[in-house]
Amino acid sequence: MLAEGKLKQLTQLIDGFSKEELIWMNGYLAGIAANGTRQDAGVIHTNEPKIARAKKITVLYGTETGNSKRIATTLASEGKKLGIRVKLNSLDQYRPEDLIAEEFLFLIVSTHGDGEPPASARSFYNYIHQTDTSLPDLKYSVLALGDLSYPQFCQTGIDIDERLQTLGAKAIIGLQKCDVDFDEEAKQWIHSVVNIKQTESSGPITKKDINLNGKSKTKKIYEGTIRSTINLNDKGSNKQTYHLEITSAEQIVYEPGDAMGIIPSNRKSMVDLIISLTGIDKDLIIETSKVTGRVEELLRNHLNICHLNIPTIRKYASITEHTIPDIRMDLVDLLLEYPLADKSLFGQVINLLAPIAPRLYSISSSPAAHGDSEIHLTVSRHSFHVNEDQRFGLCSDFLGELAAGTSLQFYIHKNRSFRLPESQLDVIMIGPGTGIAPFRAFLSERDAMGASGRNWLFFGDQHFSTDFLYQSELQNFSHTGVLSKISLAFSRDQPEKKYVQHKILEQGNELFQWINSGAYLYICGTKDPNSIDIENALLKVFEDHGKLSREESKNFLVMLENENRLIKDVY
Amino acid sequence: MTTPKKLSPVERIKTESHGLRGTLKESLLDEITGSLREDDQSLIKLHGMYQQDDRDRREERTAKKLEWLYSYMVRLRLPGGFMTSAQWQSLHHIAGEHSTGVIKITTRQTIQLHGIIKSHLKPTLKAFDLQGLDSIAACGDVNRNVICSAHPNQSPAHKEIFQYAEKISLMTLPKTRAYYEIWLDEEQLADRNEDDPLYQDRYLPRKFKIAIAIPPNNDVDVFTNDIGLIAVVENNQLKGFNIAVGGGLGTTHGNEQTYPRLGTLIGSLDTEEKILKAVYEVITIQRDYGDRSDRKLARLKYTLDRIGVDAFKKELEHRCGFTLDTVRPFEFTDRKDFYGWQPGPDGKWHYTLFVENGRVLDDENVKLKTALYEIAKTDKVNFRFTGNQNVILSDIDDSDKDTIDLLLEQYALIQHTSQAGPVRKNAMACVAFNTCPLALAEAQRYLPSLISKIEPLLAKYNLQEEEISVRMTGCPNGCARPYAAEIGFVGTAYGRYNLHIGGDKLGERLNTKFKESLDESQILETLNELFAIFKNEKSGNETFGDFSHRKWISKN
Ligand code: SRM
């Protein structure tokens, strides 16, 4: 098809490219063919810096949902524009042993879970906390991403910053903490970073006080009303997955891929029990470091009384003078097992309690399809055992029990990386269990917009008959052609367990063809065990159908991730 | 002549099915739904299965954004209703693994499993195949399961007569290998000759049923079949069969052209060759003359009445190349199962067990399913299903009788059988809700409790020992043969039944609709009145059916 001259050009061009680079290019070119435009994504600029005096800096990021990465990438490209040599890497791909050799290190890291590092930062985090190697020559700065609604705001950034200092490194710009609206602070931080380099001033710099603690623009809180709650699982299922429809009098600003944040209330029965166990006056006004209010109100709506963390348990032990093992438990269980000698102590106990942390739920509706004053969630009732006792997760249980008409406050948690590509591009969505939530939003959106790209969904759960979430809607999408292909795995419908990863392997050939022709891949759902097995299956598919070695497959996966063509939202 | 009428849609589906293959393979691979493509839903019947859905759950599932709870019912082809212990054991496991777990003995001596989801169909049929069981032609427009008087003590010639069920079944099997390819993964061979001289590519216009009765017991209700064969046994020797044609019960509410009909005796046959030939040619006549445009009027009974019995017989003799002999005398004295232990002619023992409406399951009163499994595990019995939805544990050596008796005692089955009153033990109900898509009213889920209310009425008039046959169906299709009962309940709407009375005890006279659309209290009120009059006015041993006929039906 190519003229000989062009073909020769092409062969010369690709001479020396690795196999995974070629496959990547294949997808890249398919994208261009589909778009008619050139994409910049994933292209790493390697042109030599023009300013000779520029130094070398290392930029590392630890991300879960892509925000840190985006900032790191911006920093890298800003730096390069100014002729700085930038080494950019994700923390999980960086060898922490190399720290000793670094001169300038800039680290962007978010906080997840209960004040924990993102998965990709965990090994780095552990390494620096275990090593004794001192880093006297290292100059660094940490940008910490977080969310003020969580009790342990920016904890990972704080921990890393502290530890690097302990190891003798010098913070050339003080720790920068950011709330969810981090754009402004991030921009300023980047500005300071690149300026340091350009002036080549490596001496201690007085940190510009851009600490924003307390100045956070609070996020928008919506007042919603539950329109309906239905359990999507049929009788006989082991699960309860609620489809919630929430309406609001005002417009809700969100995009498919975003999540909803909710701060659950504690169970009334638990609060009543605490009050009766401690004998405290429920109307007593108490002032804690964060909130002030009636005891009952604080316990019900503000303070976390579930699954207290170890530091809190230890402090409780010292207040009450009990010997208590390091086991996380609910406040009620603590009070029952290690009672207060005197109810006056309860004031101190209340002061130990952290605010209730918000829970996030992927939004399963799309504004284009469902209107912008309505929002849907797909919530699985979390169930677990504490000493044989069946218990339910606080928020998921709370949501499932909300009757129609109940009001509910929530906010939108933006997920800027989890977005649909341009409408003509193909999309592969892998979402077992509640992982289907954002994909229902994606499919509805693409349906409403008349997007021409193909859509392929992988879904799985326990039983076809009882657990096929949104089955009839998916059938409609399939009939109308919005859903080009659906691959299903119901784990317990046959003697041998079968999961989405098995389906991925089964469909490997076609899946690889889709990816090869530029399809975007999304993974959503619980991290353990789903997303890990899914990634392994993808690697196998790359090996088998892309004829790549294990190592090349891994590189290919990383390339897809870097290019934002493999996007995960796992929890 | 009349202009040819438009063929019913099912005709196209059959002829275009490539030997009943249709797109069944594709339908099975379609993971997003538990149902089949529309045409395949018709075709699967000829493989012995029905697509159904749980009608109790429709609304709720729709609200849950789930499709209806589709599942499949599998009906085995089991000529004469015979099964070995080993087969029962695997049936027990298959039911537990793939279906609702309930094993249903039908009114045609076979087994149905319900609630099998699509992905379990192939494993189910493969498991049956390992035991030499199949469901070929158990449903659909073909000859169905051939039934035969069940009890071996019926006659010393029972074994020989019984073999005719198997012979006729094999003779009338469709020739296509589709079943083996679709369900058992047999390879499709392009050059295999699948010419089917009997069914051609159109199969029959409608279902077709054959029964073999061994007088004096008409336990198979021989006259309700398209072909009824009545064994002629003299001096313990099989001498041939009388043949009756054109029986059938299904009707449609509000369609005056439909009616139940008992078969008409047209002659007798004396050799195996002639018998098989005559059966075969009755089927070809129905194939060629049956109505293929209106399925409501497609059964042989309508063909026969349209052509006329004499013309029909002439055509049959023409096709056979021989004439039929005259009808040989016979007499039926019963139409029931003889419960409990009975010796057979060859010294073996047989125990007939009461299974209410044919439903084998464990409940709080009786662990029937477990008991039958334990009995099957002894490997000392065969299972014979009766046309009254019961099971005979049969062919037990004298030396093994105690072992089986002990198990029957242990699971209180002897008590279970003997404690049930005569009306309950003679009653039948069809499946109806929640699986039967045609049901208008409950039947097997309801009749047991209704009988508990009828029994005291009978007791009130000291009639509790009367073996009145009571049969109930959830719609007018007649699956529990309610039109051939002394008291027939035919569902018209949820909780409402037409009351039919005046049928005889032996299946030789149909009953007549007496009252329409009664609810339970009206049923009980009416029966109360009827029983009172029956008690006062019956003469001697007159049965309730005969009395009702004399008193309320024939006079009108
Ligand atoms: C299981 C059984 C009743 C039982 O409780 O035992 C039964 C059950 C059904 N019958 Fe029947 N019939 C059963 C014996 C009968 C009988 C009695 C007999 O054959 O001795 C009759 C009356 C005799 C006759 O054929 O006329 C009978 C006349 C029908 C009809 C009406 C046929 C007609 O000519 O009008 C239908 C409806 C139809 O074919 O359109 C029907 C249809 C059905 C279906 C398959 C409903 C359907 O078409 O979707 C029922 C399945 C319900 C379920 O969920 O299991 N069934 N059906 C019997 C299975 C027999 C077997 O093993 O093959």
Ligand SMILES: Cc1cc2nc3c(=O)[nH]c(=O)nc-3n(C[C@H](O)[C@H](O)[C@H](O)COP(=O)(O)OP(=O)(O)OC[C@H]3O[C@@H](n4cnc5c(N)ncnc54)[C@H](O)[C@@H]3O)c2cc1C
């Ligand atoms: C981006 C994102 C999107 C998400 N999307 C969805 C979604 O679409 N649908 C969905 O259902 N979920 C989703 N989740 C998960 C959701 O946010 C919650 O994590 C989940 O519902 C559990 O919260 P909970 O309050 O019900 O449970 P919690 O009460 O917080 O319990 C969580 C866990 O803590 C432990 N625990 C709690 N109390 C005790 C105790 N007393 N003793 C011992 N252990 C204890 C248990 O292991 C339990 O499993 C998402 C999460 C994220 C981060």
Ligand SMILES: Cc1cc2nc3c(=O)[nH]c(=O)nc-3n(C[C@H](O)[C@H](O)[C@H](O)COP(=O)(O)O)c2cc1C
């Ligand atoms: C499940 C979850 C838990 C979180 N926990 C915390 C927390 O404990 N403390 C905090 O400051 N921020 C917390 N956050 C907020 C994130 O740090 C914030 O959204 C950040 O912008 C994410 O950056 P990333 O995309 O680079 O991971 C949490 C976010 C999620 C989704």
Ligand code: SF4
């Ligand atoms: S009689 Fe009617 S309701 Fe009963 S099983 Fe037959 S078709 Fe269904």
